[in-house]
Amino acid sequence: MLVPHITFFFLIMLRSCSSIDTIGVSQNITDGQTIFSKEEKFEMGFFSPGTSKNRYLGIWFKNTSPITVAWVANRDTPLVDSLSTANFDSQGIMSVVNSTGSIIWSTSNYSSAPKTNYINPILQLLDDGNLVIKEGNNVIWQSFDYPTDTMLSGMKLGKNFKTRQEIYLTSWKSADDPSTGDYTARFLMVKGKYQQVYVYKSSDIVTRIGPYNAIAFAGQPNYKANPLYVYEVDMVVNDNEMYFEFMYNSSTFSAKFIVTYEGKFEIWQLTLRTHQWIQDLALPANNCDNYELCGPYGSCSTENFLGCTCLDGFEVVDEQESSDDFSRGCKRSKALDCGPKEGFRLLSSMKLPDTQNASYNGSMNLIECKEACKSNCSCVAYANPNMNPGGLGCLLWFGDLIDIRVYPINGQDLYVRLAASELSDLGSSFRKKKQVVIEVTVSVSAGLTLLCLILAFYIRNKRKRKRKLDTERQRQVRALKVIDKDHNNSNKRANIEVPMFTLSTIMRATDNFSINNQLGEGGFGPVYKGVLEQGQEIAVKRLSKSSRQGLDEFENEVICIAKLQHRNLVKLLGYCIQDDETMLIYEYMPNKSLDWFIFDNSRQSLLNWPQRFHIIHGIARGLLYLHQDSRLRVVHRDLKAGNILLDHNMNPKISDFGLARMFKEHESEANTKKVVGTLGYISPEYAVNGLFSVKSDIFSFGVLILEIVSGKKNRGFVNQDHHNSLLGHAWRLYKEGKSLDLLDASLDESLLVSQVQRCIHVGLLCVQQRAEDRPDTPFVVAMLGGEGSLPSPKQPGFFIQGSELSSSSSSLPTLPSSLNGVTLSQIQAR
Numbered sequence: 001m002l003v004p005h006i007t008f009f010f011l012i013m014l015r016s017c018s019s020i021d022t023i024g025v026s027q028n029i030t031d032g033q034t035i036f037s038k039e040e041k042f043e044m045g046f047f048s049p050g051t052s053k054n055r056y057l058g059i060w061f062k063n064t065s066p067i068t069v070a071w072v073a074n075r076d077t078p079l080v081d082s083l084s085t086a087n088f089d090s091q092g093i094m095s096v097v098n099s100t101g102s103i104i105w106s107t108s109n110y111s112s113a114p115k116t117n118y119i120n121p122i123l124q125l126l127d128d129g130n131l132v133i134k135e136g137n138n139v140i141w142q143s144f145d146y147p148t149d150t151m152l153s154g155m156k157l158g159k160n161f162k163t164r165q166e167i168y169l170t171s172w173k174s175a176d177d178p179s180t181g182d183y184t185a186r187f188l189m190v191k192g193k194y195q196q197v198y199v200y201k202s203s204d205i206v207t208r209i210g211p212y213n214a215i216a217f218a219g220q221p222n223y224k225a226n227p228l229y230v231y232e233v234d235m236v237v238n239d240n241e242m243y244f245e246f247m248y249n250s251s252t253f254s255a256k257f258i259v260t261y262e263g264k265f266e267i268w269q270l271t272l273r274t275h276q277w278i279q280d281l282a283l284p285a286n287n288c289d290n291y292e293l294c295g296p297y298g299s300c301s302t303e304n305f306l307g308c309t310c311l312d313g314f315e316v317v318d319e320q321e322s323s324d325d326f327s328r329g330c331k332r333s334k335a336l337d338c339g340p341k342e343g344f345r346l347l348s349s350m351k352l353p354d355t356q357n358a359s360y361n362g363s364m365n366l367i368e369c370k371e372a373c374k375s376n377c378s379c380v381a382y383a384n385p386n387m388n389p390g391g392l393g394c395l396l397w398f399g400d401l402i403d404i405r406v407y408p409i410n411g412q413d414l415y416v417r418l419a420a421s422e423l424s425d426l427g428s429s430f431r432k433k434k435q436v437v438i439e440v441t442v443s444v445s446a447g448l449t450l451l452c453l454i455l456a457f458y459i460r461n462k463r464k465r466k467r468k469l470d471t472e473r474q475r476q477v478r479a480l481k482v483i484d485k486d487h488n489n490s491n492k493r494a495n496i497e498v499p500m501f502t503l504s505t506i507m508r509a510t511d512n513f514s515i516n517n518q519l520g521e522g523g524f525g526p527v528y529k530g531v532l533e534q535g536q537e538i539a540v541k542r543l544s545k546s547s548r549q550g551l552d553e554f555e556n557e558v559i560c561i562a563k564l565q566h567r568n569l570v571k572l573l574g575y576c577i578q579d580d581e582t583m584l585i586y587e588y589m590p591n592k593s594l595d596w597f598i599f600d601n602s603r604q605s606l607l608n609w610p611q612r613f614h615i616i617h618g619i620a621r622g623l624l625y626l627h628q629d630s631r632l633r634v635v636h637r638d639l640k641a642g643n644i645l646l647d648h649n650m651n652p653k654i655s656d657f658g659l660a661r662m663f664k665e666h667e668s669e670a671n672t673k674k675v676v677g678t679l680g681y682i683s684p685e686y687a688v689n690g691l692f693s694v695k696s697d698i699f700s701f702g703v704l705i706l707e708i709v710s711g712k713k714n715r716g717f718v719n720q721d722h723h724n725s726l727l728g729h730a731w732r733l734y735k736e737g738k739s740l741d742l743l744d745a746s747l748d749e750s751l752l753v754s755q756v757q758r759c760i761h762v763g764l765l766c767v768q769q770r771a772e773d774r775p776d777t778p779f780v781v782a783m784l785g786g787e788g789s790l791p792s793p794k795q796p797g798f799f800i801q802g803s804e805l806s807s808s809s810s811s812l813p814t815l816p817s818s819l820n821g822v823t824l825s826q827i828q829a830r
């Protein structure tokens with residue numbers, strides 16, 4: 001027991017010192033006193049949560065309102081009055097003693113360490129929120145080993161294989177009651193298994209977070225993409241222990257992971273300057289996050305109200321099952337026989353199945369992974385969980401694939417084993433679905449006519465597309481002739497700074513240009529995803545069959561593009577010319593393109609303001625490089641949302657230089673007979689006179705800024721109240737001082753109002769009618785990043801919607817309005 005007068009003495013000492021973080025033997029903390037960590041990030045003392053009158057000893061984030069508790073000592077043994085103390089003794093034990101003198105909580109109950117007398121132990125609250133009892137450097141006890149519902153930076157959640165102790169989070173019972181609740185958040189801690197987090201309610205899994213993809217937990221939309229909040233996540237596995245931790249290195253924010261009393265796993269960030277909490281993640285967020293909702297081989301999607309569907313190559317077990325009850329899941333349409341022709345279908349943008357049924361090897365690349373899966377007949381799927389570019393890792397699934405969903409963003413590639421007949425029957429399931437639709441339509445509308453129409457339309461479209469591809473190719477060849485003059489034809493191959501790939505390498509990488517690997521159809525032909533033997537992911541742009549005389553030009557293009565290297569341009573990795581094939585090999589961009597996000601109702605909200613600004617700024621820097629900093633002066637000529645690709649961290653990369661024109665150093669403007677570009681983005685002088693310069697790119701960029709801010713397409717924008725184009729609408733709002741009304745409704749508190757206004761202002765300056773009124777590229781970059789005052793914009797070009805184009809030009813060609821969003825190739829200018 002303590003000697004009363006000593007207590008009194010130290011009490012005075014504590015009170016007189018405002019930021020004390022340490023107490024020594026025989027000192028105590030009474031109710032009403034607190035200690036602070038050194039930089040005053042955390043505070044410890046007695047508190048009452050919410051409306052409760054109970055008292056608890058705990059640690060909380062300092063200066064947040066309401067109080068945000070990070071740790072509670074006596075969570076299950078509350079104190080009923082304010083007459084308690086926390087005492088610290090020479091055995092290195094802290095105890096909470098109530099008003100009658102009984103110990104109601106003690107660190108000795110939470111420690112396996114043998115009782116010893118220490119010479120000079122201290123109790124210290126550290127700036128990471130860890131309460132440690134130590135002697136010298138020897139830690140006797142720490143609160144980080146006994147977390148409640150909150151995980152802090154530096155805390156290790158996991159398992160010690162020797163002591164068998166597992167550290168995990170346990171929820172509170174309610175907002176006012178910190179006692180042990182129903183929910184726990186635990187990592188899958190089995191050696192050889194891949195990391196993911198489960199939230200349990202008692203012993204049932206409620207939701208699964210992950211797997212961890214080396215950047216974030218899969219499907220976590222904003223994770224790490226916000227440059228203001230960067231933290232590192234570590235998964236550590238060794239012979240003794242297996243744990244997970246996260247760390248940040250910042251004096252501007254703190255972060256916490258928490259399992260709430262409602263069973264959610266949440267990530268929060270605290271901005272230290274404003275003491276405001278911002279939520280970064282809360283799962284489950286919707287039905288699809290409920291564990292195993294769609295049964296084995298079922299996949300859940302929130303897009304288009306799909307709900308549960310079967311993976312490609314699978315069908316429902318029980319036809320009676322509705323989309324709401326899919327618990328029996330799906331079965332294979334065609335059984336596997338482990339024959340040599342069996343293969344895998346790529347499913348992209350997935351939440352990878354539960355890794356309980358998977359084995360993991362961190363040193364294999366995707367090719368080895370495929371081989372390993374192929375060679376073992378019981379392997380049903382494989383994937384590389386590591387989303388770092390070039391990152392290694394292989395998951396092989398044995399047994400059912402469960403808890404799968406499709407993500408709108410940050411999803412991963414999953415390769416599912418299918419019977420040979422399923423694979424050769426290209427897109428069989430797609431056709432099956434389509435058949436159903438057609439049959440239904442026909443029976444409803446007695447429509448042989450309709451069927452004919454559909455067929456006719458289909459055939460026409462196909463022909464049209466073919467014709468279009470041919471002209472694109474010819475045009476490209478023509479455009480490249482210009483470039484040709486700049487370069488010496490001799491020694492060309494040696495000039496090319498990127499490797500030439502053999503056709504067989506590319507065929508292997510793309511599974512013989514398998515339809516399953518097709519990412520889309522670009523201006524000049526299809527684009528495929530591929531994986532090189534080293535495991536590197538690539539995008540292969542297969543240019544439509546070239547004529548022999550195009551090869552020189554093609555090589556020239558490769559030379560030029562290879563020289564353009566900037567972090568905001570898509571990187572050319574190599575090329576291939578062989579057997580009539582010409583291909584460009586680019587780095588693979590997992591998050592598709594900007595238009596996929598900003599113009600889609602369900603995905604708009606995935607890009608918050610800091611990310612959008614990051615994208616605007618990145619595009620500007622990429623443009624600056626093209627216009628000025630590269631060895632060549634390049635005008636892109638087709639800058640649009642569809643040509644801005646996004647990497648793992650949502651960094652923007654300008655792509656598609658097919659239309660780019662290189663200028664000689666002293667040239668700044670050129671004239672062309674053909675107007676190429678995309679409606680909605682081309683500048684007035686280019687549309688009218690075929691004049692293009694860096695200023696026509698600036699115009700397109702201005703349109704792009706306004707589109708990113710508003711989430712609306714310039715082309716096709718209709719305002720109910722007046723007939724302005726998006727540009728005119730933005731201008732009108734600007735003049736009325738209501739610029740912020742332009743904002744995408746899905747943007748919320750992540751906004752920096754002055755930054756948004758600045759972007760709109762710069763956007764308007766970029767879309768000025770006259771090229772000379774538009775700022776040059778360095779000025780655009782400076783204005784976006786700076787804070788000074790900006791010149792006033794005038795009325796933009798293309799003020800009025802539709803084909804009248806501009807108020808000042810009367811002699812305009814009429815642009816065919818059927819070409820929305822399509823890159824024009826054959827529009828004749830005067």
Ligand SMILES: *[C@@H]1O[C@H](CO)[C@@H](O)[C@H](O)[C@H]1NC(C)=O
Pocket residue numbers: 249
């Ligand atoms: C944190 O940042 C500082 C300064 O930027 C650096 O010196 C220090 O090494 C960093 N610490 C860690 C753990 O990364």
Ligand SMILES: *[C@@H]1O[C@H](CO)[C@@H](O)[C@H](O)[C@H]1NC(C)=O
Pocket residue numbers: 361362363364368
């Ligand atoms: C992982 O794969 C590599 C390469 O195939 C192999 O050498 C290694 O033994 C594997 N490790 C484990 C633990 O299976």
Ligand SMILES: *[C@@H]1O[C@H](CO)[C@@H](O)[C@H](O)[C@H]1NC(C)=O
Pocket residue numbers: 359375376377378379398
């Ligand atoms: C296939 O893999 C499973 C799980 O790793 C293993 O138990 C089995 O022995 C393997 N079969 C063959 C033929 O390698």
